[in-house]
Amino acid sequence: MAHRKFSLAQLIIILILCTSALxxxxxxxxxxxxxFSDPGxxxxxxxxxxxxxxxxxxxxxxxxxxxxxxxxxxxxxxxxVVGVTFNILLTSSTAYVLTRHGxxxxxxxxxxxxxxxxFEPGIVQEYFVMKHIGLMDNLWAMVIYKxxxxxxxxxxxRFFEDVPESLIEAATIDGAGHMSILFKIMIPLSxxxxxxxxxxxxxFRWNEFFKSSVYLSSKKNxxxxxxxxxxxxxSDSQVLVGASNLFANNAIAKLDNGSLKAATIVIAMVPxxxxxxxxLKHYTSGVLSGGVKE
Amino acid sequence: xxxxxxxxxxxxxxxxxxxxxxxxxxxxxxxxxxIFNVWPIxxxxxxxxxxxxxxxxxxxGLKYFKQLFSTPTFIQVLNNTLIISTMKIILYFPLPxxxxxxxxxxxxxxxxxxxxxxxxxxxxxxxxxxxxxxFQILSPTGGIINHIVALFGGQPIDFLTSxxxxxxxxxxxxxxxxxxxxxxxxxxxxxxxDASLYEAADIDxxxxxxxxxxxxxxxxxxxxxxxxxxxxxxxxxxxxxxVLNFTNAAVNSKIDIIDTFVYRIGLQNSQxxxxxxxxxxxxxxxxxxxxxxxxxxxxxxxKGAW
Numbered sequence: 156m157a158h159r160k161f162s163l164a165q166l167i168i169i170l171i172l173c174t175s176a177l178x179x180x181x182x183x184x185x186x187x188x189x190x191f192s193d194p195g196x197x198x199x200x201x202x203x204x205x206x207x208x209x210x211x212x213x214x215x216x217x218x219x220x221x222x223x224x225x226x227x228x229x230x231x232x233x234x235x236v237v238g239v240t241f242n243i244l245l246t247s248s249t250a251y252v253l254t255r256h257g258x259x260x261x262x263x264x265x266x267x268x269x270x271x272x273x274f275e276p277g278i279v280q281e282y283f284v285m286k287h288i289g290l291m292d293n294l295w296a297m298v299i300y301k302x303x304x305x306x307x308x309x310x311x312x313r314f315f316e317d318v319p320e321s322l323i324e325a326a327t328i329d330g331a332g333h334m335s336i337l338f339k340i341m342i343p344l345s346x347x348x349x350x351x352x353x354x355x356x357x358x359f360r361w362n363e364f365f366k367s368s369v370y371l372s373s374k375k376n377x378x379x380x381x382x383x384x385x386x387x388x389x390s391d392s393q394v395l396v397g398a399s400n401l402f403a404n405n406a407i408a409k410l411d412n413g414s415l416k417a418a419t420i421v422i423a424m425v426p427x428x429x430x431x432x433x434x435l436k437h438y439t440s441g442v443l444s445g446g447v448k449e
Numbered sequence: 450x451x452x453x454x455x456x457x458x459x460x461x462x463x464x465x466x467x468x469x470x471x472x473x474x475x476x477x478x479x480x481x482x483x484i485f486n487v488w489p490i491x492x493x494x495x496x497x498x499x500x501x502x503x504x505x506x507x508x509x510g511l512k513y514f515k516q517l518f519s520t521p522t523f524i525q526v527l528n529n530t531l532i533i534s535t536m537k538i539i540l541y542f543p544l545p546x547x548x549x550x551x552x553x554x555x556x557x558x559x560x561x562x563x564x565x566x567x568x569x570x571x572x573x574x575x576x577x578x579x580x581x582x583x584f585q586i587l588s589p590t591g592g593i594i595n596h597i598v599a600l601f602g603g604q605p606i607d608f609l610t611s612x613x614x615x616x617x618x619x620x621x622x623x624x625x626x627x628x629x630x631x632x633x634x635x636x637x638x639x640x641x642x643d644a645s646l647y648e649a650a651d652i653d654x655x656x657x658x659x660x661x662x663x664x665x666x667x668x669x670x671x672x673x674x675x676x677x678x679x680x681x682x683x684x685x686x687x688x689x690x691x692v693l694n695f696t697n698a699a700v701n702s703k704i705d706i707i708d709t710f711v712y713r714i715g716l717q718n719s720q721x722x723x724x725x726x727x728x729x730x731x732x733x734x735x736x737x738x739x740x741x742x743x744x745x746x747x748x749x750x751x752k753g754a755w
Contacts, residue, residue: 162657164657164658165554168551168554168555169554169555169560171551172551172552172555172564173564175548175564175568175628176563176564176567176568178593178625179567179568179570179571179625179629180567180570181593182582182583182585182586182593183570183582185585186581186582186585189585200591201591201596202585202586202588202591202592202593202595202596203593203596245477245478245481248474248475248477248478249474249475249478251474252471252472252474252475253475255468255471257464258468258471259461259464259465259468260465264475264479267482268482271482271486271487273736273739273740274486274490274732274736275732275735276485276486276489276490277489277492277493277711277725277728277729277732278708278711278712278715278716278724278728279495279711279715279716279721279724279725279728280488280489280490280492280493280495280725280728281485281489282715282716283489283492284484284485284488284489284492288484299481299485300485302478302481302485303478303481303482332470333470333471333474334470334474337474358573361575362573362574362575362576362577362578363575364575364576364577364690365689365690365693369712369716380575380577380578383577383578383581384577384694387577387580387581387584388577388580388581388584388694416581420578420581420582423575423577423578424574424578427573427574431570431573434573435566435569
């Protein structure tokens with residue numbers, strides 16, 4: 156490649172891009188910095204700072220000493236883990252059935268699924284249904300909620316269609332049933348698309364807050380996002396620190412409310428940041444190439 | 450003829466019997482959709498009935514729809530939904546395309562990758578987290594934006610309680626969240642362009658800008674149409690999660706949308722029939738939009754929404 160000088164236009168473009176990237180990254184790092192700052196120095200922290208002023212774990216200690224926080228974290232983990240297992244089982248088994256050749260009624264079922272995808276159930280009606288089947292204020296409501304995403308189902312079907320028919324025939328001759336073909340051939344051969352779809356389901360479930368706030372009304376069933384919302388958006392700090400904690404511990408009274416909020420935001424972000432590299436690694440090879448392929 | 454027909458049915462029945470395990474595997478999914486999607490659709494008949502806790506609901510025809518369109522709040526809500534959607538779908542639309550084009554201009558591999566990695570991240574954060582981050586960004590005391598305002602000699606502005614600014618806050622935070630992620634499809638299309646086209650243009654002495662206009666942009670037309678059409682299908686949504694997290698008493702009248710209205714009237718005030726009427730109106734218009742755009746897309750690009 157020939158050596159080329161940067162033109163003015165290119166310089167401007169690079170400047171714009173770097174500014175936007177910084178505008179996305181700095182506020183997030185700023186939250187981290189605030190959460191780890193020393194309570195005595197945090198008032199010196201400005202919005203553009205990305206390093207903590209001093210260093211302290213007191214915000215995390217206070218927050219994690221509150222039972223409600225642990226409760227909400229474990230509820231969120233339960234809904235995410237069990238929910239994604241549900242998602243993967245239902246989505247992959249459905250994709251398997253709908254990619255079998257000569258299945259009578261396949262077209263009707265596909266149309267049914269697409270209609271279902273288009274017409275969202277009403278907020279009030281979904282609430283009534285949850286009430287009727289007795290899942291109000293039950294974590295299982297949020298596990299079952301959005302069990303199959305038709306869009307992900309269609310993506311998965313594209314990959315299942317690519318599994319060589321000869322493999323399935325050979326297994327059938329060996330006496331394998333549908334379940335063992337699904338679990339021993341289809342799922343192992345579609346690990347990466349399944350992982351990708353699973354991560355998208357997982358992100359959705361971890362981040363979900365509106366329906367959780369509607370269906371999980373009692374304190375013991377609160378999930379992390381709802382708690383975070385109460386604390387950060389509604390500025391209800393008692394929720395987080397706990398009334399008894401607030402008065403019992405003198406040190407807490409001196410703590411900065413903003414820093415406590417920041418620590419909670421970080422806790423809610425951590426699982427996302429943990430799987431983000433995996434998403435980046437597989438998304439380009441998984442869903443993206445699947446979408447371009449057709 | 451008769452026997453051929455019944456023979457076909459018999460063959461189908463036989464094939465269904467052979468595949469009975471497949472249908473059994475499918476059953477949980479079908480039951481799920483029947484309960485959580487089909488049942489609620491039938492329950493939407495409540496829009497035409499007066500809700501009664503005991504006994505049968507009373508049929509009232511279009512009463513609640515008439516009430517809906519004579520309620521000033523609903524007109525305001527409808528108006529807000531359309532304005533916010535126009536901003537977030539039409540006005541926002543060129544931004545990811547421009548972003549992808551700009552990233553393509555960065556010739557330094559690691560730099561490009563770093564920008565991509567950073568810009569996709571906000572897409573994975575919840576609206577609760579994003580709103581929290583934006584409260585910091587816009588804070589009148591020490592927030593980044595007000596630092597810039599102060600730099601130009603201005604007084605700190607409280608954007609979140611400003612009636613004239615709040616919709617732009619929604620627009621900006623939506624852009625912050627989505628511009629990187631939404632640019633992927635356009636960037637992939639740019640990567641798929643045949644390199645020989647650029648080489649031929651080089652020989653002809655075309656400038657960089659000319660190449661972008663003549664080669665890169667045309668390759669983006671198809672994904673642009675697809676994306677625009679897909680998003681128009683969501684015009685009636687306008688972003689419930691986002692609004693719920695950004696709203697406050699000072700600005701709610703500017704960003705109250707159909708979904709927040711239905712939630713408030715239906716689940717918080719228990720006016721079930723009235724809320725259902727609003728929801729049904731939204732659902733019908735939304736469905737017409739989605740099906741309409743799907744058919745348009747199929748005609749224009751040969752690719753539908755599904």
